[in-house]
Amino acid sequence: MSIQSAPPSVAPSRQSRQELLVELAAEFAETAAEHDRSGIFPVANLDRLRQAGLVGLTVPVAYGGAEAGLSDVVEVLGTIARGDPSTALVLAMTYLIHAHYGRSGEWPEEAYAPVARSTVEEGAMVNGLRVEPDLGTPARGGIPATTGRWTGDGWELTGHKIYSTGAPVLRWMLVWGATDPASDPVGDAASQEQPESSQEQPKSREPRVGTFLVPADAPGIEIIRTWDHFGMRATESHDVVFNRVRLDAGAGIALTPVSTLKDPAAAGSNIASWNGLAISAIYLGVAEAARDWLISFLHERVPSNLGKPLASLPRFQAAVGEIDVTLTTIRMLVETTAREVDAGKAVLASSGSAVKSVVTNAAINVVGQAVALIGNPGLTRANPLERHYRNVLCGRVHTPQDDAIHAAAGRALLAR
Structure with missing residues (x-):
């Protein structure tokens, strides 16, 4: 399916968006290794996202955006991250800015309006x-x-x-x-x-x-x-x-x-949840891309002394099954929490941070499992798994970091 240059202010429907996202992720994956090696951001990806009506996803409707909820955001970011997580992270920053300031009323109209309209109409990034x-x-x-x-x-x-x-x-x-x-x-x-x-x-x-x-x-x-x-x-x-x-x-x-x-730790629960789940979705997407590559590798790899694909061996079947169970579980955690935020349920700031900690660490672990499972090919730069492993490790450095999350949780429990 080809992507039409529809008016950028018009976000696609959910069904057509899912198809768009899969196609865009596959397209972005084709150049991800090149941009990883050069360290240059894939600017063309942003233009494709603008054409698809996805850049203004969280901008309020009053400015031509879709004013989408967190469930839509984690879907978009997670799928784009499968193809190119650097693109997803830069996009996430723009989503989070508009999700917060576009709805909080903290900015005067004359300050926010130019930012919002330029994002919708021109694909302008903000961070x-x-x-x-x-x-x-x-x-x-x-x-x-x-x-x-x-x-x-x-x-x-x-x-x-x-x-x-x-x-x-x-x-x-x-x-x-x-x-x-x-x-x-x-x-x-x-x-x-x-x-x-x-x-x-x-x-x-x-x-x-x-x-x-x-x-x-x-x-x-x-x-x-x-x-x-x-x-x-x-x-x-x-x-x-x-x-x-x-x-x-x-x-x-x-x-x-x-x-x-205010104490930085006392940030509003809504924006803290958006941040934690957006980051979670990106690194979950990286881990899912690693799983998908691993499955292809195990089907294609046929050792001469075995005469059949590695995918036919129980050891590899069990390992891939364990990886997929973990990814399915943390995806459910992300999606369920996002729906709760969208429904206006009382989601504590610590909840979004806890999800971020659990998801990013689980994603790191499963990609590490994939590397260990296949040995040297997993660390060969010609194979995407090596890049996925380096990328997923970055999930730990995003704010809030694990030690701060754990300390806050412990203080809250022991203060009762």
Whole structure:
């Protein structure tokens, strides 16, 4: 079935989408090894996703998107990840941004509307840039060194971000930063309003922390190509440096005084669940691709001393069966939890994180089993299983990480 260049704002029906996804995954798989070796993001994949009406999946209907739920998101990401997980991860970042900010009301209309419409109409990618060289991940607390200085009619942003997923293909960067207290004019310490002039209101005594909406083509932005990773190589998660980037007055969004910041672990359950399940779906997709390749290999491999495929041997049948039972179980876990979130059931933030921990570790284990089962061919770069193994190991490094998940769960239980 060929993919028509339908209006990008029109998402396909569920049945036709499933067919599209399978075809797209197969197409993306054809170039995945090439992009893994080069470390260059497969830009053509994004255009195919836009043509298929999939980029604006979580953008609100008011802006031309599909306003899809989490069940649809995990289906799309999991299937695309079977073909190329780097594409799926960059797409996931855009999905999560719109799923949260498009429905939370945290952004002023004049700030969010251009981002939403450009995603739907042009396939514009957006991601949050939060991790810094000195601080590390903000999920464990801390104040960003990236600073926005008020200039009287706007902001001047200076800072350095690392692990910026999809940096070269982003249209919008949501940069986590702090205001410069010496120049930041606010009337009330708890005020979220942007001032019209630095001369009109008194200076704040503490920085405010929030998001700066930055067009990726703004002067003063430099992408430093530092990403040379073991796995997920084509995500191009490079460093991004902001050197006195000029932004308009409305670019500072949800700026909150440091003294009133919430504990990072107390993030809303809804967005935490979306994040945990989106990441789970991607690495589940990688493990399923590894299983599929293993099955093909066992059918095709006919040792001369055996005279029949390895797939005919009970040992391999049992091993593949064990792998598939695990994958079926964790897929049910992801899909069931996603349906609960969509149904508005009370899903704790810790639940989404727990699913992420269980699924990513199970995915790593089953791909490791596949490698061990066939020996050297599993680690041969000419075979996709080697790439799947490197990619699936990256599931452990996404926030929240296992130690934080386990510690939070233990604290909650022991506090009863």
